[in-house]
Amino acid sequence: MGGEKNLSGRDYVIWFLIVGLVFLVWMWAGDWGAPPVNPGVSPISQHVFAPYTVVYVGAGVVTALFMGSMIFFVYRFREREEYGEG
């Protein structure tokens, strides 16, 4: 950790954990991707809700990768005390 340029093994573990945590929060907030209503009411509605879970999980993967990485970078490459505030 610290001001070194290259990422250590511990950095990668923390990065992975943060991304995983963002994904878990995303899934929890969206009721684990379950459609908001019963999709079995109509055969046409089934085509509306069929991709719902896939879309939700897919969006969660992209969100977790980018948001998790940003959170990690803010932590990993934060400005040191000697450069700040003066």
Next chain:
Amino acid sequence: MERARAMELATIFGAAAVLAYLAVSAATNLYIIDNYGTLAGNTTHSDYIDIKVVARQFSWEFVLPNGTVSYNTLTIKAGQLYRLSLTSADVLHSFYVPELGIKYEAVPGFTYILWLKVDRPGVYYIYCAEYCGVGHYLMIGKLVVVP
């Protein structure tokens, strides 16, 4: 290849693959929804029932094939396929049935086709999902599905 470059490419193409899958899935299902009647082989008029839907401030008007007009309540049979021709008499509206997952714009001068088939009897509320004036919140209809 340098590891950082490999990670960069994996991120770019991984995200692109996810987005491509989502796009194909959405397009496929949207096509089926929009063309449900013709895809199911219902090419003859007797297989489905035409209903004209006219949205106006602040009610829903349903014109049945025999000329009967009902306001705010549409009664249909479970398991029967309907073809709704949706338009607006004044301003923009939106035909929204949350429990069926359908939402279609009602635009003055244009007619949009939406297919409707509900297997489970019950009452489903029809909302206007496009702000259409001071009485927008009153524009609630009922879709009554009978066995």
